[in-house]
Amino acid sequence: MKPDEIRKLDAYFKRVFQNPKLQVKARPRKEDSAEVYVGDEFLGIV
Numbered sequence: 001m002k003p004d005e006i007r008k009l010d011a012y013f014k015r016v017f018q019n020p021k022l023q024v025k026a027r028p029r030k031e032d033s034a035e036v037y038v039g040d041e042f043l044g045i046v
Contacts, residue, residue, distance in 0.1 A: 001034045003026070006026055006034050009024045009046065010022070013036065022037070022038055023036070023037045033045050
């Protein structure tokens with residue numbers, strides 16, 4: 001995913017789930033998806 005897409009998803013998830021600890025991070029060797037975390041805990045891939 002592109003950096004601007006990741007920023008948009010991050011803001012969207014924080015707003016919808018009302019949880020500022022949610023984070024969307026780029027995957028190390030993949031460009032087609034991103035990882036979702038709450039704090040340090042991995043939730044899934046989008």
